Structures are given as C-alpha cells and as structure tokens.
Amino acid sequence: MTYNITLIPGDGIGPEVMEATKEVIDASGVEINWEVVEAGAKVVEEYGTPLPDYVIDSIKKNKIAIKGPVTTPVGKGFRSVNVGLRQALNLYANVRPVKTYEGVPSRYENVDLIIVRENTEGLYAGIEHNVGAEAAESIKVITKKASDRIVEFAFNLSEKQGRKKVTAVHKANIMKLSDGLFLRCARESAEKHKSVEFSDMIVDAMSMRLVQGPEKYDVLVMPNLYGDILSDMASGLVGGLGVVPGANIGDDMAVFEAVHGSAPDIAGQNIANPTAAILSGVMMLKHLGEYEAAKKIDNAVAEVLKEGKIVTSDLGGSAKTMEFAQEVISKMND
Numbered sequence: 001m002t003y004n005i006t007l008i009p010g011d012g013i014g015p016e017v018m019e020a021t022k023e024v025i026d027a028s029g030v031e032i033n034w035e036v037v038e039a040g041a042k043v044v045e046e047y048g049t050p051l052p053d054y055v056i057d058s059i060k061k062n063k064i065a066i067k068g069p070v071t072t073p074v075g076k077g078f079r080s081v082n083v084g085l086r087q088a089l090n091l092y093a094n095v096r097p098v099k100t101y102e103g104v105p106s107r108y109e110n111v112d113l114i115i116v117r118e119n120t121e122g123l124y125a126g127i128e129h130n131v132g133a134e135a136a137e138s139i140k141v142i143t144k145k146a147s148d149r150i151v152e153f154a155f156n157l158s159e160k161q162g163r164k165k166v167t168a169v170h171k172a173n174i175m176k177l178s179d180g181l182f183l184r185c186a187r188e189s190a191e192k193h194k195s196v197e198f199s200d201m202i203v204d205a206m207s208m209r210l211v212q213g214p215e216k217y218d219v220l221v222m223p224n225l226y227g228d229i230l231s232d233m234a235s236g237l238v239g240g241l242g243v244v245p246g247a248n249i250g251d252d253m254a255v256f257e258a259v260h261g262s263a264p265d266i267a268g269q270n271i272a273n274p275t276a277a278i279l280s281g282v283m284m285l286k287h288l289g290e291y292e293a294a295k296k297i298d299n300a301v302a303e304v305l306k307e308g309k310i311v312t313s314d315l316g317g318s319a320k321t322m323e324f325a326q327e328v329i330s331k332m333n334d
C-alpha cells in the first residue's frame, strides 16, 4: 500500500530536519507518496499569508501530514501557522512523549512521560484586544466540550498504551471557573477509567516536581498554555528540544511535528538535530499502523544515540544533520 502524506518543510532548520526525516522513513520500506507543500515565512510575500488554503486543502485530502517548524513573528503580524492549523483542522490533542534515550546527556534516568496538551482553546483561542491605549486583554476560553474531549483522550491513550497514571495539571485554585471546569471534567473522566490511577496538581507545583523527579510521572493532561510551557521544560529534562517529537491529533486527521521551533540561530548550517523530527515520523508510522517500520527506525535512532559517535552538536558531537540520518539508515539495514 502507498500512503499519500502531506509534507511541510517549514522555515529555518525545518527543510534540513524534514529532508533527513523523509530519507529515514523512505528507507524503512513503507511506501509514501509525499505531497510537499510550503507554508510559513517563505510564502508570505507570494500568498499574503503564511498558511495558504492549499496547505489546509492538502491535509484535508490526505488526512496525515508531517511538518517542520515555521517562524512566527513575535508581537505583530500574522497569526501562528501552528495555532491556525490546529484550529482549522480541529487537531484537538497535542501529544508529546518525553523520554530518556541512553547516551543523550541528561541529569535524569528513566524519564518516560507523555504530555497531552489541549490544542484548540485556553489562552490560544486568539481573542485579544486593546483596552484604550494602555491596556490589553487576552481571553482564556475553557469549554466543557474541549475539556471532556482532551481528558478522555488522555485516559484512552493511557489504557491503550498500558500507562498507569494520569495527572491533570491546572491552576484551579486561582482560575476557579475556567481551570475549575477543566479539573471537574478530568475528575469525571477519571471515574469512567478506574484502571488508570488519577491525581491532579497545580501547574507551579508540577513544574517543581518535574524538575525534582520526572521519572515519577506518566501521562500529564493540561490546558493549552501549560502544555506549551511544560513540554519545552520537559524536553530540557531529557537532552533538549532536539530529541522530543510530537503529534497533533484530531478525530480524522493528524499532523506530526517536533516540539522545537525553526531555530534561526542555527538554520542553514546543516547542524540541527533531526532526532525530534525523525521520532515524529515514528509516531506517524505508528498512527498508520506501520508498527514494524516504526520500531525499526526507533531502535536505530536509539542505537545511534547510545553509541554517541555520530550525533549533532547539541548532544556534544560534531555530526551534520544528514550524517546523523545516514547513520540511522545504516543501522536500520544492519
């Protein structure tokens, strides 16, 4: 079977890590017809938007996409492509597995947690306005529908993957109505999934606990902004942004992408770590049911990281992006 998959190279290091990812996936034996579509800063001049309709149309047609990061200007201009995509395609669950790989420099061992972030509302609903010249307001939207959906997703994922514990992360002591509603939905969902242990924690305490003992946590589910912050923070526990993959999942579509951004500081040098993008590809293959190919790539990546000889500079090596990918491919063929 041949899959039609949308590939968005993105900005900055995006094209470099996505080329590496494509080569590795192609070498796994799964047949993919890649439909490459451009989005982000590079298309703004031509199309007047970083997210032209053809991008949305391609993903709606193929149902599956893998994307590189895109640059979003800070404090002005267009809405983030990522937020736009997630809302336009109703990709309500952002799933980020954070796991230690042997050989990757980190102060921790045995970290294996999954961050499940609500992806469509919260403080990312995009409702912001000025109040006169000297104040501005952002509206945080929490609905029962989106909260039920994300906490159910987290419990279902836990059951499917044999995970033991779900922790709902919130700030319901201060935002009693909005986060209070989220927490209530999580507690109700927990009642329906008794085989999975449930607890909740305030986001500030959670941040400290994660730094003190990340190996104690399993699946964490939370509103949008907390998920954004904690997933970068958690990446730092296992070797940095270069190694943490992600997926945006909806009911009938999914877009896979690493946690990291377009890294303009190292773009164009072929030194970005493609591990996060390749592992996002592994998540995509699992989503497609291509478990054997997924495992083959995952094992090869783990082996290359463990050896630590051909790794990129963020992990203390001197390999180029494509050299890492080639090494993964040669391990797959061993």
Ligand code: NAI
Residues within 6 Å of the ligand: 013, 017, 068, 069, 070, 071, 072, 073, 082, 241, 242, 243, 257, 258, 259, 260, 261, 262, 263, 264, 265, 266, 271, 272, 273, 274, 276, 314
């Ligand atoms: P960033 O994640 O691009 O970079 C943060 C730091 O991590 C930089 O020092 C960078 O060199 C390093 N880094 C990131 N990925 C790496 C990799 N694969 N290998 C080695 N080092 C890596 O975050 P930053 O600088 O805040 O954002 C840059 C741009 O990316 C912004 O325009 C932002 O809006 C956008 N962004 C896009 C995302 C997406 O499209 N999914 C996600 C996050 C940010």
